[in-house]
Every structure is written in structure tokens, then in C-alpha cells.
């Protein structure tokens with residue numbers, strides 16, 4: 001389980017894009033959102049570096065918390 005800060009995630013559309021991007025890499029991934037804090041908690045078998053790279057390409061750079 002990894003917590004990531006996603007500073008550019010501001011609305012439901014962002015949330016959907018983040019979820020879709022992670023699920024494209026790992027359909028089984030579990031993602032919990034804290035929209036107020038702009039944080040996500042990810043449970044995935046994929047390497048976190050790969051998830052972060054995909055999110056960055058999608059327009060959502062992240063930093064681990």
C-alpha cells in the first residue's frame with residue numbers, strides 16, 4: 001500500500017482519469033481517494049514507479065507521502 005500526493009487532481013474528471021490510468025496497468029488495483037487532501041492510496045501488484053510514470057504521462061505527477 002502506497003500513499004501518493006496528486007496535487008493536480010482537483011475534480012471528478014481528474015479522479016476518473018487517475019483511476020483509469022492505474023487500472024490500465026493493473027485491473028485488480030485498489031485505489032482509495034481523498035479528494036480534499038489530493039491524495040490516493042494504492043494497493044497494487046504493479047511497481048509503484050510504473051504507476052507513477054503512467055500518471056505523470058496522463059498529466060498527474062505524484063509524490064509519495
Ligand SMILES: [Cu+2]
Pocket residue numbers: 009010011012013014015
Ligand atoms: Cu479535474
